[in-house]
Amino acid sequence: MKKSIFFTIVSLLVMMTSCLPKHAVYVGLLDYRPAAELYGVQMTESDAVNFDYEPIGSLIVIEQSGQVEVKKISVNNDYTPKKQVDDDLYGSPSSTSKKSYANATSESIIKYMAQAAKAAGGDYVLNLNIQRDPTSKKGYTLIATGMVVKRK
Numbered sequence: 001m002k003k004s005i006f007f008t009i010v011s012l013l014v015m016m017t018s019c020l021p022k023h024a025v026y027v028g029l030l031d032y033r034p035a036a037e038l039y040g041v042q043m044t045e046s047d048a049v050n051f052d053y054e055p056i057g058s059l060i061v062i063e064q065s066g067q068v069e070v071k072k073i074s075v076n077n078d079y080t081p082k083k084q085v086d087d088d089l090y091g092s093p094s095s096t097s098k099k100s101y102a103n104a105t106s107e108s109i110i111k112y113m114a115q116a117a118k119a120a121g122g123d124y125v126l127n128l129n130i131q132r133d134p135t136s137k138k139g140y141t142l143i144a145t146g147m148v149v150k151r152k
Contacts, residue, residue, distance in 0.1 A: 035114035047127040053149035056122045061112045063104040065139040104142045122148035
């Protein structure tokens with residue numbers, strides 16, 4: 001009787017210790033250098049800078065993970081596109097499509113922010129803020145906001 005109680009208690013203790021969270025440390029770095037090197041747009045999370053600037057506007061970029069359809073178009077021997085005949089029943093015989101999944105990442109949203117800032121005529125994004133949308137029910141959604149400025 002004492003052995004069965006002892007083994008029951010030991011079994012319960014072993015099961016309880018396996019339920020405890022394990023110690024973990026996560027360190028990440030969001031590198032802004034590619035935005036500066038590729039697009040000429042500097043970024044900072046601060047809103048206080050030591051240079052004069054002309055404000056252009058507030059920028060928001062929302063990126064949602066999901067399927068991306070990549071179409072492959074058939075070409076003739078002279079590399080001109082073949083005439084596509086769409087058939088509702090069987091699909092288009094001269095093109096094929098492949099679906100892949102694209103994840104919303106901090107790196108990709110930085111790229112979109114830099115492209116949009118450059119297109120607006122800016123060269124700096126102040127007060128950069130990147131957050132995950134907790135209300136999104138369609139996968140992983142990131143929201144980035146900031147103020148686009150042009151240095152004088």
